[in-house]
Amino acid sequence: xxxxxxxxxxxxxxxxxxxxxxxxxxxxxxxxxxxxxxxxxxxxxxxxxxxxxxxxxxxxxxxxxxxxxxxxxxxxxxxxxxxxxxxxxxxxxxxxxxxxxxxxxxxxxxxxxxxxxxxxxxxxxxxxxxxxxxxxxxxxxxxxxxxxxxxxxxxxxxxxxxxxxxxxxxxxxxxx
Amino acid sequence: xxxxxxxxxxxxxxxxxxxxxxxxxxxxxxxxxxxxxxxxxxxxxxxxxxxxxxxxxxxxxxxxxxxxxxxxxxxxxxxxxxxxxxxxxxxxxxxxxxxxxxxxxxxxxxxxxxxxxxxxxxxxxxxxxxxxxxxxxxxxxxxxxxxxxxxxxxxxxxxxxxxxxxxxxxxxxxxxxxxxxxxxxxxxxxxxxxxxxxxxxxxxxxxxxxxxxxxxxxxxxxxxxxxxxxxxxxxxxxxxxxxxxxxxxxxxxxxxxxxxxxxxxxxxxxxxxxxxxxxxxxxxxxxxxxxxxxxxxxxxxxxxxxxxxxxxxxxxxxxxxxxxxxxxxxxxxxxxxxxxxxxxxxxxxxxxxxxxxxxxxxxxxxxxxxxxxxxxxxxxxxxxxxxxxxxxxxxxxxxxxxxxxxxxxxxxxxxxxxxxxxxxxxxxxxxxxxxxxxxxxxxxxxxxxxxxxxxxxxxxxxxxxxxxxxxxxxxxxxxxxxxxxxxxxxxxxxxxxxxxxxxxxxxxxxxxxxxxxxxxxxxxxxxxxxxxxxxxxxxxxxxxxxxxxxxxxxxxxxxxxxxxxxxxxxxxxxxxxxxxxxxxxxxxxxxxxxxxxxxxxxxxxxxxxxxxxxxxxxxxxxxxxxxxxxxxxxxxxxxxxxxxxxxxxxxxxxxxxxxxxxxxxxxxxxxxxxxxxxxxxxxxxxxxxxxxxxxxxxxxxxxxxxxxxxxx
Numbered sequence: 001x002x003x004x005x006x007x008x009x010x011x012x013x014x015x016x017x018x019x020x021x022x023x024x025x026x027x028x029x030x031x032x033x034x035x036x037x038x039x040x041x042x043x044x045x046x047x048x049x050x051x052x053x054x055x056x057x058x059x060x061x062x063x064x065x066x067x068x069x070x071x072x073x074x075x076x077x078x079x080x081x082x083x084x085x086x087x088x089x090x091x092x093x094x095x096x097x098x099x100x101x102x103x104x105x106x107x108x109x110x111x112x113x114x115x116x117x118x119x120x121x122x123x124x125x126x127x128x129x130x131x132x133x134x135x136x137x138x139x140x141x142x143x144x145x146x147x148x149x150x151x152x153x154x155x156x157x158x159x160x161x162x163x164x165x166x167x168x169x170x171x172x173x174x175x176x
Numbered sequence: 177x178x179x180x181x182x183x184x185x186x187x188x189x190x191x192x193x194x195x196x197x198x199x200x201x202x203x204x205x206x207x208x209x210x211x212x213x214x215x216x217x218x219x220x221x222x223x224x225x226x227x228x229x230x231x232x233x234x235x236x237x238x239x240x241x242x243x244x245x246x247x248x249x250x251x252x253x254x255x256x257x258x259x260x261x262x263x264x265x266x267x268x269x270x271x272x273x274x275x276x277x278x279x280x281x282x283x284x285x286x287x288x289x290x291x292x293x294x295x296x297x298x299x300x301x302x303x304x305x306x307x308x309x310x311x312x313x314x315x316x317x318x319x320x321x322x323x324x325x326x327x328x329x330x331x332x333x334x335x336x337x338x339x340x341x342x343x344x345x346x347x348x349x350x351x352x353x354x355x356x357x358x359x360x361x362x363x364x365x366x367x368x369x370x371x372x373x374x375x376x377x378x379x380x381x382x383x384x385x386x387x388x389x390x391x392x393x394x395x396x397x398x399x400x401x402x403x404x405x406x407x408x409x410x411x412x413x414x415x416x417x418x419x420x421x422x423x424x425x426x427x428x429x430x431x432x433x434x435x436x437x438x439x440x441x442x443x444x445x446x447x448x449x450x451x452x453x454x455x456x457x458x459x460x461x462x463x464x465x466x467x468x469x470x471x472x473x474x475x476x477x478x479x480x481x482x483x484x485x486x487x488x489x490x491x492x493x494x495x496x497x498x499x500x501x502x503x504x505x506x507x508x509x510x511x512x513x514x515x516x517x518x519x520x521x522x523x524x525x526x527x528x529x530x531x532x533x534x535x536x537x538x539x540x541x542x543x544x545x546x547x548x549x550x551x552x553x554x555x556x557x558x559x560x561x562x563x564x565x566x567x568x569x570x571x572x573x574x575x576x577x578x579x580x581x582x583x584x585x586x587x588x589x590x591x592x593x594x595x596x597x598x599x600x601x602x603x604x605x606x607x608x609x610x611x612x613x614x615x616x617x618x619x620x621x622x623x624x625x626x627x628x629x630x631x632x633x634x635x636x637x638x639x640x641x642x643x644x645x646x647x648x649x650x651x652x653x654x655x656x657x658x659x660x661x662x663x664x665x666x667x668x669x670x671x672x673x674x675x676x677x678x679x680x681x682x683x684x685x686x687x688x689x690x691x692x693x694x695x696x697x698x699x700x701x702x703x704x705x706x707x708x709x710x711x712x713x714x715x716x717x718x719x720x721x722x723x724x725x726x727x728x729x730x731x732x733x734x735x736x737x738x739x740x741x742x743x744x745x746x747x748x749x750x751x752x753x754x755x756x757x758x759x760x761x762x763x764x765x766x767x768x769x770x771x772x773x774x775x776x777x778x779x780x781x782x783x784x785x786x787x788x789x790x791x792x793x794x795x796x797x798x799x800x801x802x803x804x805x806x807x808x809x810x811x812x813x814x815x816x817x818x819x820x821x822x823x824x825x826x827x828x829x830x831x832x833x834x835x836x837x838x839x840x841x842x843x844x845x846x847x848x849x850x851x852x853x854x855x856x857x858x859x860x861x862x863x864x865x866x867x868x869x870x871x872x873x874x875x876x877x878x879x880x881x882x883x884x885x886x887x888x
Contacts, residue, residue: 052857053748054836055794056844064836064849064857069506071849071857073840101838108839162839 021144022123027116027153028095030078034116034153036146041158043096043107045115048088062086062111067096074109075162086111099159108162119153121146126155185210185217190260205563207256214263311363312415316488318359319412322404324491325352329401336389346389349397350379356404367427368407374434375400381438396433403430494589497549501736504539504546505832511539512853547734548586554632554641555583557596561603561630568607576611576626578603585632587639588734591711595641595729598704602643602727603628605701610647610725620722622646637733638713638755644726650719655679677717681705704729709813709864712738712753712847730755740831740860742852743809743822745790746799749858750822751831751850756863758810758817760825763803778808778819785810787819788866793845799823813867820866829853833860 025036026045051063051074060079064071074094078086086092094109129142141160146153189210329352332345357372375397381387389397514520515532558580565578587595611617611626618624629644652673659665659679671679679685683702704727708715713731732738732755740751741760761780769777769784776787787808791799800806800823808819831850836843836859847862 050856052849052859054840054843054846054859055748055796056846057840061840064840064859066851066855066857069502069509069851070837071834071851072837075839103838106838108837 021126021155022121024118024120025146025153025155026095027119028093028112029114029116030081030112031083034151035077035112036119036121036153036155037095037097037158038143038155039118041097041099043098046094046096046109048092048094048111065094065109067107067109070107072096072107072109074111076111077161078111078113080161086113089113097158097162099162101159106162110158110162119146119148121148121153121155182214182217185214186260186263189214189263205566314359314363315411315415318363319408320489320491321359322356322408325355326401326405326408328352333394333398333401337394343383346379346382349389350376350383353379353400365411368404368411371400371404371407371427371431371434374431375404378434378437387437393437396430396437399430400434403427501546501550504543505736506851507539508543508832509851509853509855511535513855516853547588547736550589550734550736551586552589552592553584553586554592554595557592557599558583558630558632560596561599564600565603565607565628568604572607573613574607574611574626575614575624576607576628579627579629580631581629582632585634585639587632587731588736590735591731594707594711595731598707598729599630599641599643601701601704603630606643606645606647606725610645610649612648620648635730637739639731639733641729641731642726643729644724646724649721649723649725650677650680650717652676652721658685674717677719680717681715711735712755714755714812736833737830738833738860739828740850741809741828742826742858743790743807744824744826745794745822746796748794748796749826749852749856750790750794751858751860752809752811752820753860753863754828756811756813758812760807760809762806763808763819765804768803778803780810780819783817785817785819787821789821791821793866811863811867813864816867818867820861831858831860 024039026039026042027034027036029035046067049065051065053063054061054073060076062074062076064073076086078084091114092111093115094111095115096107096109098105098107100106125147127145127147129144141157143155143157146155189207192206192210329349332348336345353372353376357369357376360368360372378387378393378397379389382389382393387393515536520528520532562578562580565576569576606628611628612620612622614624617626627646629642631642631644633640633642655676656665656671656679659682662682662685664679664682664685665671681701681704685701705715708729708731711731712735713729716728716730717725718728719725738751739754741754741757743750743752763778767779768787769779771777776789777784778787779785787803789799790796791801803821806821806823807825808821809825810817810819812818831852833848834850836846836849845862845865846859847865848860850858850860852858
């Protein structure tokens with residue numbers, strides 16, 4: 001199922017000023033690209049455990065795990081972004097994030113290739129989210145683009161990445 | 177004679193009003209019954225027009241009481257007690273010697289409401305105070321509740337001392353004393369009832385604004401609080417040590433002071449009605465020689481040498497209980513993981529094995545205790561039903577009696593809330609469709625009064641709620657005709673008896689010829705089925721034409737745990753609730769039927785059931801594809817049976833149910849998850865949904881011309 005998202009809307013008034021974005025980010029890699037999550041959203045990082053597949057759900061949902069007695073869903077961020085599924089390696093980890101929604105707090109595991117470090121990013125080093133142009137991903141869930149040591153880090157709004165309206169894979173025409 | 181009857185009715189009513197408690201539906205019901213009898217008595221005696229007018233004035237009040245929900249409507253209550261007071265004084269004028277009423281009250285005894293034993297009765301007959309198990313429980317509850325209330329009263333009084341008494345504060349005090357009075361009255365603790373009542377009278381004046389709660393009055397209320405507290409402490413000691421409940425000498429003095437307040441306080445505001453509180457005669461003010469209340473019954477059923485133990489209760493935040501239960505659930509899982517760990521099994525020294533067995537036992541006991549903490553008796557819901565059936569009976573013009581049994585049966589708190597709705601619909605259904613009008617019943621040789629039995633009991637590891645009426649039974653032909661008319665059935669479909677009965681649970685299904693206030697819209701019974709299935713329970717019906725219908729709700733003991741059958745399908749493991757499993761069979765070649773090479777069915781002893789391959793439904797890879805090598809689990813949901821093809825049944829076990837968590841989006845065919853003994857997550861299959869889809873598909877293939885699948 002293809003969805004066309006208007007990229008321009010991502011640049012609307014909802015994007016906070018850069019100064020609000022300064023702070024600490026947990027950075028991780030997906031297919032050789034760095035991404036960052038606000039450290040406050042990250043609850044913990046666990047190694048890869050047995051994931052129980054849940055049938056009849058979206059493909060990017062890898063399943064559920066037992067987190068010390070709690071059952072939480074785990075999503076494959078690569079598949080969510082329309083990339084190849086995450087292959088388990090020594091470095092594959094699950095970042096457990098917690099974020100508030102209108103229906104209460106949600107705890108979720110996010111499968112990523114590798115975690116990097118916690119970075120403190122100044123407001124000066126954060127660029128506003130760019131316009132991706134027609135035919136690609138929605139930029140809604142990108143808070144901004146951080147720069148550190150010549151690296152470019154996409155700072156993600158995890159609530160938007162994972163919640164309700166975006167519950168479909170964010171791919172367009174290229175990959176169905 | 178008529179006057180005497182009237183007197184006794186009024187007495188009963190007054191007693192019932194003293195004991196009314198907004199949170200206790202039974203007490204409200206007693207008052208309503210009293211009012212009803214009063215009107216009958218007044219109208220039949222034609223004694224005085226004033227009385228008739230008074231009695232009729234209750235109708236409005238009655239309506240308010242009838243709407244009474246758990247929320248305390250203190251205003252209606254005080255209006256009621258005032259009106260009853262007027263009634264009493266009016267009746268006293270007519271019958272010159274009200275004392276005569278006593279013998280008549282005894283004469284009408286059998287028909288009297290249970291609450292008829294007002295404080296007055298108990299003052300003259302102390303032997304009536306029995307201390308059986310149940311009463312002890314009530315006393316313990318009363319003590320803890322009242323002590324809590326008194327603590328709150330002190331707090332309020334303290335605030336009032338420093339600031340003005342706001343309406344809220346006075347109302348709060350009033351409610352506290354009112355509650356104490358109500359329960360004490362019920363327990364026949366005359367002294368406490370009197371004191372609480374007198375204090376309440378003072379507070380009522382303050383509430384009305386005719387008295388200000390300050391200075392001397394405040395002190396007296398303080399004293400009254402302290403006195404009630406002392407009396408409660410004594411009551412506790414008296415019951416525990418089986419000594420008589422001592423009479424307090426200075427009680428009378430305090431009562432005098434309280435009464436003096438209401439009397440001299442009147443001039444403070446001009447408009448105050450000068451009548452002293454009228455119900456007072458009902459409380460035994462005139463007999464200071466109170467009976468020693470806690471006289472233990474000599475034949476108390478306790479072996480432990482006399483001293484009876486009060487069952488004390490503590491109020492605990494529900495969330496904490498839930499947390500505890502959840503953690504115990506974890507413990508159960510971890511315990512299983514430890515016990516099954518191969519390392520442990522290898523080093524099975526006798527000592528380790530012993531310790532493990534001990535651990536397993538303690539864990540099971542702990543789980544049991546944890547579960548029981550969430551259990552409450554069904555009595556509360558049952559009482560509401562009694563109330564409702566009475567109203568329904570009146571509305572529909574049928575005479576009926578609701579007989580309750582097993583009210584003490586306990587079930588999970590959240591389930592008690594969830595069965596209320598289905599019960600309402602079932603009772604409505606029984607009243608409207610089951611019980612015949614009186615004349616029809618007489619013709620059929622049955623008593624005019626229909627009987628509905630509502631009972632609860634344990635059956636294995638389930639709880640059964642049964643509702644039986646002695647009405648006309650389900651009308652098989654009417655159901656079939658209606659189902660055909662509504663298109664639920666084709667004209668040639670033949671159904672088993674059970675399937676016909678299950679039709680009444682279809683949404684929008686009603687055989688009622690007209691929609692009445694009581695039922696007929698067809699929304700009821702499907703609510704029953706849905707709610708019961710949401711609790712992973714089952715509904716059963718048995719009916720005999722002309723003899724009545726019995727609905728049987730079979731519910732799991734608790735929502736937190738389910739008996740499950742762990743099945744394997746490829747690499748996946750799933751849990752099917754055992755309650756929905758009919759049987760599991762290994763099919764032979766001859767049992768398998770395929771329609772058009774696609775729709776698979778299985779012939780189980782002549783019944784053709786749809787066959788659902790779990791592997792296909794859940795896109796499992798690596799599952800057995802040859803049904804004769806695999807296993808078919810026959811499940812039942814939504815009144816339909818379906819064969820579910822799985823690889824094998826691994827084991828049967830109890831599992832702790834957990835939510836799948838948010839963030840997954842809609843999860844079809846799954847109702848929850850659990851943590852298996854190896855620490856992995858196991859998914860619980862939603863049997864209803866699986867059975868439901870096959871119905872959908874069947875209908876779809878049946879009339880292919882329709883563009884969209886018809887959903888039942």
